[in-house]
Amino acid sequence: MPISLEEAAFRSILKWLVIRNEALLLLTYLTREAEEIQKIVVFEGAFEKIFSIIKEEGGSEGGVVVQDCLQLLNNLLRTNASNQILLRETMGFDPVISILKLRGSTYSFTQQKTINLLSALETINLLMMGGTEADPGKDANKLTNKATLVQKKVLDHLLLLGVESQWAPVAVRCASEEDLALKQQLELYVERVQDADPNLQIVALESMRQEIRTSTSSMTSVPKPLKFPRPHYGTLKAFYETMGNSELKKYLVDILFVLALTMSVEGERESLKYRLEGSGGDIGSWGHEYVRNLAGEISQEYAK
Known part of the structure; x- marks a missing residue:
């Protein structure tokens, strides 16, 4: 039975979404420890794709796909100072900080949103660490990351989450x-x-x-x-x-x-x-x- 153009397009989109989500899980697994794979993934434009998906999914309001994206991002940054520098000097830290922004006059914190925010806070912590102890440029990278985060007023968002927001779960605050x-x-x-x-x-x-x-x-x-x-x-x-x-x-x-x-x-x-x-x-x-x-x-x- 022939299908309409709209139905064919819809099926193609669904298929692409399934492949995309499975690819996220696979990359998260592969980048847990392998530094060389981390560099290759970043070289292929991972940061741009990660933040694009997070934006499409609704930022911190998004579902488990946002969580998967943030886990992959943290894998790429955790022990890799060069990836941190690349993120800072290309896209900057604005896409990370935007995830922490609370929107609207009242805030609803679902369990998934709480997980997403905690993952984003881990990203901030990783940037503040600057890399591993074995990295000779760790201290310089840490200072630059901290200065950049302060310039981007990340503290305002952290204070809102930690002090002013009476709606935020205790874990986030x-x-x-x-x-x-x-x-x-x-x-x-x-x-x-x-x-x-x-x-x-x-x-x-x-x-x-x-x-x-x-x-x-x-x-x-x-x-x-x-x-x-x-x-x-x-x-x-x-x-x-x-x-x-x-x-x-x-x-x-x-x-x-x-x-x-x-x-x-x-x-x-x-x-x-x-x-x-x-x-x-x-x-x-x-x-x-x-x-x-x-x-x-x-x-x-x-x-x-």
Whole structure:
């Protein structure tokens, strides 16, 4: 039976939308850790496409597609200072900040809108970090990013979300202040772990272990105490290799085997490696997701 031109066009649009959404999910998976893939995706115009889709879908008011776009964006920025610089010097930070803008005289916060806003706040945090500890240009990039965000009056939008808006969910109102405080605390722990004073080391290591253990005990997504130290994973691994055999080293390896849950390169089985070198104890205390991942690595090692 022949179909009209309008129906054919409608079917084509639906097919394109399905392909687009599936491509977003695939790219989000592929760019979680692979820096080279991140660069290729950005080179192919990912930033322009991401913000175009977010605008088409309604910004923070949009659905799960906006969430997927922001997750992909954060993957491209998290450990890649060059991508941050490219975004800043081409499109600028305006498209990110526009997602945080609240429109209208009354505000409705659905669960999806809350997730979208929290994802956008994570983007701001990543830009404020400037890159990983291993990047020699991190500090300069961080200062430039912060200056640019201030010039773009991002603080006005954060204040509106955090203080003035009585309608915003508690998670959104607190995200900016609490996340920044937690990130700074965990970064301080990373510095203290590498201190020459063993007393400072043990306090920092035990504090990090408690933060991560508590957050992963009922993990359904990557918790912030596990997410914020990820840029320092390489630094902690390198320091671990310089440590002599001691209880302190076992404390650090307990942190590494959980961070490896989200940072280990596929096939290297670093969670299993560090678990075998750790202090032991109840595996289940680190949460179901960690146990599941560890079981998978054991299966891979057995089949090797």
